[in-house]
Amino acid sequence: MKRRDWLSGAGALALPAWVRHASAADTPRFSLGLASGQPRPDGMVLWTRLTGPGLPDSVPVQWELAHDEGFTQIAARGVELAQTETAHSVHAEPGGLAAGRPWWYRFTALGDRSRAGRTRTAPDPGAEATLRFAIASCQRWEYGHYAAWRDITASEPDLIVFLGDYIYEYPLLANDPVRPISGGLVTTLDGYRDRYAQYRADPLLQAAHACAPWVMVWDDHEVENDYAAGVGGGLLGHSLGALLGDFGRRRAAAYQAYWEHMPFPKSARPTGDAMRIYGHLDWGRLARIQLLDNRQYRDPQVCPRPGRLVGSHTVSLKDCPALLDPRRSLLGAAQERWLAQNWSLDRPWNLVAQQTLMSRLSWTDPAQEPTYWTDGWDGYAPSRQRLLSAAAQRQVPGLVVLGGDVHAHYVSELKTSYDDPRSPVVGAEFCGTSISSRGPAQSRLDAALPLNPHLLYGNARHRGSVLFRLDARTLQADLRAVDRPREADSAVRSAARFVVEAGRPGPQRA
Ligand SMILES: [Fe+2]
Numbered sequence: 138m139k140r141r142d143w144l145s146g147a148g149a150l151a152l153p154a155w156v157r158h159a160s161a162a163d164t165p166r167f168s169l170g171l172a173s174g175q176p177r178p179d180g181m182v183l184w185t186r187l188t189g190p191g192l193p194d195s196v197p198v199q200w201e202l203a204h205d206e207g208f209t210q211i212a213a214r215g216v217e218l219a220q221t222e223t224a225h226s227v228h229a230e231p232g233g234l235a236a237g238r239p240w241w242y243r244f245t246a247l248g249d250r251s252r253a254g255r256t257r258t259a260p261d262p263g264a265e266a267t268l269r270f271a272i273a274s275c276q277r278w279e280y281g282h283y284a285a286w287r288d289i290t291a292s293e294p295d296l297i298v299f300l301g302d303y304i305y306e307y308p309l310l311a312n313d314p315v316r317p318i319s320g321g322l323v324t325t326l327d328g329y330r331d332r333y334a335q336y337r338a339d340p341l342l343q344a345a346h347a348c349a350p351w352v353m354v355w356d357d358h359e360v361e362n363d364y365a366a367g368v369g370g371g372l373l374g375h376s377l378g379a380l381l382g383d384f385g386r387r388r389a390a391a392y393q394a395y396w397e398h399m400p401f402p403k404s405a406r407p408t409g410d411a412m413r414i415y416g417h418l419d420w421g422r423l424a425r426i427q428l429l430d431n432r433q434y435r436d437p438q439v440c441p442r443p444g445r446l447v448g449s450h451t452v453s454l455k456d457c458p459a460l461l462d463p464r465r466s467l468l469g470a471a472q473e474r475w476l477a478q479n480w481s482l483d484r485p486w487n488l489v490a491q492q493t494l495m496s497r498l499s500w501t502d503p504a505q506e507p508t509y510w511t512d513g514w515d516g517y518a519p520s521r522q523r524l525l526s527a528a529a530q531r532q533v534p535g536l537v538v539l540g541g542d543v544h545a546h547y548v549s550e551l552k553t554s555y556d557d558p559r560s561p562v563v564g565a566e567f568c569g570t571s572i573s574s575r576g577p578a579q580s581r582l583d584a585a586l587p588l589n590p591h592l593l594y595g596n597a598r599h600r601g602s603v604l605f606r607l608d609a610r611t612l613q614a615d616l617r618a619v620d621r622p623r624e625a626d627s628a629v630r631s632a633a634r635f636v637v638e639a640g641r642p643g644p645q646r647a
Pocket of ligand 1 (some may be wrong): 358
């Protein structure tokens with residue numbers, strides 16, 4: 138017998154009798170899988186949520202973190218209480234670990250043991266490092282299967298960066314849904330919990346959570362389409378009074394369920410309808426990853442649709458001069474100030490993980506009369522200008538913005554002025570289409586791209602992701618496209634490849 142087999146055999150025998158006993162009862166307690174996130178040089182967060190009938194109000198859950206896949210060498214273990222008031226979720230936080238290496242973890246509760254997950258510690262802040270990572274967003278359940286997740290898992294990333302729209306709050310509206318969604322329009326804590334549980338039942342999504350640590354930000358659909366800070370998006374066209382009255386409670390319920398289902402630390406647990414998700418993660422001497430929140434603190438969209446009091450619209454600048462009001466912000470004043478001071482000037486790369494397309498996208502000829510979508514950065518152009526000008530002024534190295542939300546792949550040059558063709562390129566942007574949510578018509582993009590020459594690539598035909606490889610000299614981006622989004626076993630291939638070289642802002646075709 139090999140040493141490893143012998144040790145794991147001995148480990149199994151060493152389990153308390155009740156564990157072996159109850160395993161035979163076979164009530165699956167880990168049917169939502171497990172997850173890890175927020176990797177630091179000395180630890181990370183390990184997540185699960187207990188399921189099944191007859192859960193007591195408070196259940197001890199053992200966790201183990203091992204050096205190896207066979208769990209022959211345990212590095213840390215502990216017990217967390219899974220409780221009714223937080224949906225029996227577990228947020229374990231091992232510390233004191235060695236930096237920059239993989240770890241394996243698993244949970245045991247009520248006689249059931251979870252599968253094993255793989256995670257990582259971030260490299261030591263002073264260490265040379267490389268990073269393989271994926272960006273993903275927008276995984277509307279009823280619109281497709283998750284072949285894009287299978288492709289991400291197969292790439293064996295060090296880190297997965299999720300950019301929002303993890304769930305959609307809608308009832309089943311789709312014509313010709315790929316699979317049913319239950320529960321109607323989600324507005325309550327129980328409703329959000331059920332919606333997360335439904336998404337988390339997907340085996341390809343579970344595998345993606347089990348293969349690497351995640352960092353994540355939310356967008357609007359984790360609460361409600363088009364919401365802006367304290368104002369709901371008003372899907373059903375409520376009066377403003379009704380929206381304002383109910384929305385705080387709805388946002389609090391949504392944020393609570395979001396925290397319960399994601400590998401955030403206990404310290405991030407929301408208080409009322411506030412949860413801080415912006416912050417940063419350092420990956421050795423290689424990169425700082427800024428995580429932004431452009432929903433919780435934004436000013437409401439200007440110039441909503443006729444007959445509506447709130448929400449997004451596509452408007453010409455002539456009809457909506459408020460688009461250029463410098464008092465409005467997408468991030469809120471505090472987050473804008475924080476970001477302006479938080480760039481890493483001694484690392485070659487500054488990655489910005491945020492929700493939506495940052496580059497200007499005018500749907501009509503901007504030399505005649507520009508037309509903008511008010512929910513994205515174009516609805517808050519002075520806020521974008523402040524961010525990019527501050528970064529340019531401080532000569533922030535390797536600025537790369539990562540986005541989602543718009544359900545199309547975009548690759549673009551970031552500029553401090555899109556009106557002046559001589560304005561220098563200050564960074565690169567990659568927008569990562571959607572895991573499964575349907576995209577806009579390609580004909581619209583084909584008409585708009587020539588009007589926006591800083592957009593080097595725009596493709597709404599495919600669901601997918603972007604896979605990146607980063608070292609001190611080069612960022613390689615592989616735009617991944619799902620062939621048949623209605624099928625979980627669809628092939629996934631590269632639609633295009635770009636690179637960014639350190640010291641030379643902006644993307645180039647590979
Ligand atoms: Fe979306």
